Amino acid sequence: MKLFTTPASPWVRRCVVSISELGLDNRVERIPTKWPHTWATQTTEYAPEFAAATPVARIPALVTDDGIRLVESHAICDYLNAELGGYRLLPQSGRKRWELMSVISITSGALEAQISRRAELLRQPPVRSEDFIRKMHDREHRCYDALEQMTDAFTADVDLAQITLACALSYHDFRFKEDWRSGKPKLTQWFERFIQRPSMQATMPTETPQH
Template sequence: MLKLYYNPISPNARRVWITLLEKDIPFEGVTMNLNGDQLQPEFLEINPFHHIPVLIDDGLRVVESLAIMDYLESKYPSPALLPQSPEMLAKVRMVQMITTNELFPQIVGLIDDNQELTKIAKIKDNINTICNFFTDLLGDKPYFGGEELSLADIVAGVAISALPYLEFNLQPYQKIYDWSARLMQRPAWQKTQLSMEDFDKFKGRVRVLLKLRRREMK
């Protein structure tokens, strides 16, 4: 059986968790305490970069959430979470990378309690740009990959579902708002959705990491 090292408050880990649930793949979950478990010698032997998630499959070790999701899609192709059309596949990959490289850093910026008001305004303007771009990519389809859920929806959905917790209103982006609500109706998303308490734990973890990063840069 697959073994997943994860923590429910980790967005990257939730990507993989949701993928496993959407594909109905049995797995053994190993919950990591992010206050130190990832730094223990036994885990560093599994992942020397001390990050989650990590997937173990019959001796194969896969790190990095996007790589894990691709592995699961290749090994367990049904139900398919990647479209066959080159156009739709390009959209899926764009959404995944924009979420990872553009949106998630903005979410971290909103969580950072040392941000100046002018920077917060700029962050929200950047998120506005992303939401408008995603609106264009979504078009009139229910999901980014077309008629069916894709890996893009999982990656973007985990990130965008965090925005209301950070007082960013999605309602002006009607298609994105409806798309997000559509995701939250799915059983896998209902099972993995964070409570406000869990999201506060995530924010606390992010702030600790930001403080450590600033200390290292001094």
């Protein structure tokens, strides 16, 4: 399989960590991409192989061994978990599945707000909207407040909810200056422990190479 990646994206990291935790590293070829900082507002030139893999032109994108194209992290992680992972990262059904899906859905909202804020910050005044940046900031922190109350859903076993949340909080530390830890002792304690996993340490975010 081929997975198109960048070292900065938390969506990509979510997939790469899942691959590692499922022991599938030898099944997946990682293909790095390059993105100019104008990605936020302009179409960029795409490598032919990447363009063929995803008409959406976003990462991550996975091409399976039998040619199926999966072009966002939810579909990719679902495929990895269901088809190759024996549902080890997310149960197939039952209450536990939906408890973890609740965490994933709120965390995904925070991630979407992070990426939207990052994209807007890359725009230059006067077109940059400070109101939109503040709206995304507030959305992120509402999600963090909710997630502080949801860590009881976690067990000692790794799962997709914990992977997603750790990638989101780590991306916040990477991109933004304001503190998310204040008033969130349970979330902080869990994160500082989970981030020590080898799969997380091996995928710490760095800036995406530019053209």
